[in-house]
Amino acid sequence: MITVLFFAKYRELLGTEQLQLEAESFSSVRDIAQHLSQQGSEWHSIFEQANTMVAVNQKMAKLDSPIQDGDELAFFPPVTGG
Amino acid sequence: MFVRVQKEDFSLKLVEERFSEYTKLQGAKIGAIVTFTGLVREFQHTSEDQEEVQALILEHYPGMTESVLEQIAQTAIKKWQLNDMLIIHRVGTLFPTDNIVLVAAASAHRQDAFDACQYAMDILKTSAPFWKKEQTNKGERWVDAKSSDYNAAGQWITQDLQEN
Numbered sequence: 001m002i003t004v005l006f007f008a009k010y011r012e013l014l015g016t017e018q019l020q021l022e023a024e025s026f027s028s029v030r031d032i033a034q035h036l037s038q039q040g041s042e043w044h045s046i047f048e049q050a051n052t053m054v055a056v057n058q059k060m061a062k063l064d065s066p067i068q069d070g071d072e073l074a075f076f077p078p079v080t081g082g
Numbered sequence: 083m084f085v086r087v088q089k090e091d092f093s094l095k096l097v098e099e100r101f102s103e104y105t106k107l108q109g110a111k112i113g114a115i116v117t118f119t120g121l122v123r124e125f126q127h128t129s130e131d132q133e134e135v136q137a138l139i140l141e142h143y144p145g146m147t148e149s150v151l152e153q154i155a156q157t158a159i160k161k162w163q164l165n166d167m168l169i170i171h172r173v174g175t176l177f178p179t180d181n182i183v184l185v186a187a188a189s190a191h192r193q194d195a196f197d198a199c200q201y202a203m204d205i206l207k208t209s210a211p212f213w214k215k216e217q218t219n220k221g222e223r224w225v226d227a228k229s230s231d232y233n234a235a236g237q238w239i240t241q242d243l244q245e246n
Contacts, residue, residue, distance in 0.1 A: 005143075007141065007143055007211065007213060008141050008213035008215070008224060009213070009224040051227070053211075055143070055146055055211070058143070058145050058146035058149060059146075059149075060209070074143060074146070074211075076143070076211060076213070077213065077224070077227070078208075078226075078227035079207075079208065079209065079210060079211050079212055079213060079227065080207075080212065080213050080214045080224075080225045080226070080227050081140070081142070081171060081183070081206060081207065081210050081211075081212025081213070081214070082120055082171075082182070082183055082203060082206050082207040082210075082212070082231075
């Protein structure tokens, strides 16, 4: 299984903090983003934004980053701490 | 190196205690300590609509946040040969005048400590997974990232590329 987390504005927009996906059908972050962007207009809007950030196992990643069973993905808007 | 994400307030006393502990163990190597404190300030969006920020809610990605802050401190310590660095960032609901973030650097000479604090804040602002939500008298809204913050962080990356 792959765990996908959403933070801040995205969590509120989707009404989803976390979901699980079967690992078999996905080999990169891009595959997951494509799958999720088909789940409705809110989902689509997130993955359409150029500045959406993604982390794999709590490290910054890219659309091309590979994923495997047991990974933790997170999608979030640009950070605004400090 | 000391890194912490916490709900509780912090005091500058912590900087003193941390670095005097270093001196006890390593001898009088520290010649300069620079600290930066970020606070919640009063803020009105525009004078016409009177929308006033009453509180900030700070959200973070537990685990990743701490490791990004550790990475920032480690990089700064190496880049400027610091004696030590401390980063504390608060989360939860904060009000005007509250402390948000503390960065402190100890080094042999002042310029290194100044630069290291500047670097840590610039990188923290664009790469540590924290998000601010404003509570105003008109409702709630997520704070948008500022391009000026990304430009500030980008300068360090450009500098690194030129040096290497």
